[in-house]
Amino acid sequence: MSASTKTETRKHDSAPAGPDRRQFLSVGTVGLAAGLAGALTAPAAFAQSGQKAPDAPESGETKVAAYRVETPGPHGVVSAGHPLAATAGLRILMQGGTAADAAIAVMATLNVVEPWASSIAGNGFATVHERATGKVKALKFGGAAPFALDPASDPSNYDWGVKAATTPGAFGGWIELARKHGKLSLAQCLAPAIDYARNGHPVDPSIARIIGIMQKKIAAHPTTAAIYLPGGKPPEPRQLLKNEHLAQTFESLVKVEQGALASGADRDASLQAARDYFYKGPIAREIDRFFKQVGGWLRYEDMAAYKAEWAAPVSTTYRGYNVFSSPLTSRGGLEVCMQLNLIERFDMAALGRQTASSVHVMAEAIKLAKADIYAYAADPAFANTPVKAMLSGGYVSQRTAMISPIKARSVSGPTDFRPIDASAPPPPPQPVPFDGDKARFSDTASFTVVDRTGDTVVVTVTLGGGFGTGVVAGSTGFLLNNGMRLGSTSPYPNNVNFVAPGKIPILNNSPTIVMKGQNLVTAFGTPGGETIGQSEFQFLVNVLDHGMGVQEAIEAPRFAVKADPSFYMPGASCVLQMESRYEEGVADKLRSLGHEVKQVGPLAIGSLQGACMTAEGIPMAGADPRRMAMAAGW
Structure with a gap:
């Protein structure tokens, strides 16, 4: 115990x-x-x-609802996956910056202090709420597979090393947030990250441990080892870790922006100049030079063709609330919406908090939703994903009837959506399993910002697997994203998400915003790879069905459904991973329903950062104790 x-x-x-x-x-x-x-x-x-x-x-009570307190923010809040990132965002808010300005500061700082999961060359999604209009929109900044990719290559190339790199997407996202919703300069927003990169920060013990575990892989790439193996060995916990090359890269972008402003350019043009410096200028040329030299596929042409994209979020209604999350090329937003639709006919409040009955119903909804998401979700430029049909009442009626109150199931076969939508593609054929087709791990960071006007930005970023490709690109100081790893791409050639040149791999990132009419109710996101949509689903049930506050809803015990080998495979067996804090007897009851249950650590699944609004419209932020997250307000 x-x-x-x-x-x-x-x-x-x-x-x-x-x-x-x-x-x-x-x-x-x-x-x-x-x-x-x-x-x-x-x-x-x-x-x-x-x-x-x-x-x-x-x-003292025998039980407490939460071990951390909610953080009030009459003038704004930031909840992020590292204390220095949260305070960097708060500094920007206190300087008069917007939620978007603070988000850029958080992302840049995460690049420094959480380098295993975040990078200016990573990928991600943002969900943005404009208080003045009540509108919610999505920003997609995922990079595509290189044009020079050979799809017939060994799939292990996509997991680690120079051939695993996808086009950097994150900086394009930073610029779009700044252009559309910011007002401060890049110089102001990047200042905290430049400071920590140049002067160092005490490396978190968990990150020091990860570097130690991955030492041999990191040592294989000299540009990476020079930063993350100082003196030829992993840093000790709390040792100052510096990244001078990254500081110089950030400063070069600031110099371009400030130079454009000094020459008379307006704010938008100066931001575009910094973007072009990264994607069409010296940084793009350094990436091209480096990957040609080391035998990778990423080229200048990939950089020059990239553009972050604003889009309508995927959305649904749940018990009178409007839920908005990331559209394709994320599967996570669609997953959250589908799962909510599948359980709406159940009285979750009556089933109880973290009971065997409620866990069972939610686990079965997860399996049903994922079976279809993994069969159909892919880059819209390469596949026809029947999103409307997947969120339709007809689909919900058909699938929810498959949820037995007394028996667990394995991964279902995919739905034939053609009776609901004549334009939908036929179900894919059954994949042929092979050794090595299990999904790879992934590592992600998420944060939530609400500013004094009520504007809200939720962002989830990723490097793919831990430390991404493991390759720092030349003299840039930043790691590249291994977005093509199995899991983000399908290992089965007949699946819509099989890797292809120029195709954007599917992420699970799903920063989510919930509204009631024109009013913000909650905003949140989490890292966790395969568990992202599952953790967010449980958080929403905690808040909307059980009336929990943000911190209690974050800290409540979680479960995750894991498929073997993956949700791509109909008939795959499932394990119900449960944090050890569930009440005694819950696991045994679930076993009696046919679930294979495996207990994991007490704080092992996800790391959600978010905020809920009070009746007076004040954000109360929460941070997950499962990692090193912190909420800050003023």
């Missing part, structure tokens, strides 16, 4: 007479008024001394 579980289940000689101090700290915004009203009716609650005093050890 974990230490946290022991703490939650300990017994007291007598129950506390008044409200526990941690109830005041951890109660969610939904239940705050009711909790305080109940406390005020009990005169004994505010005893100044003795066993009934709020700070007396005897007053």
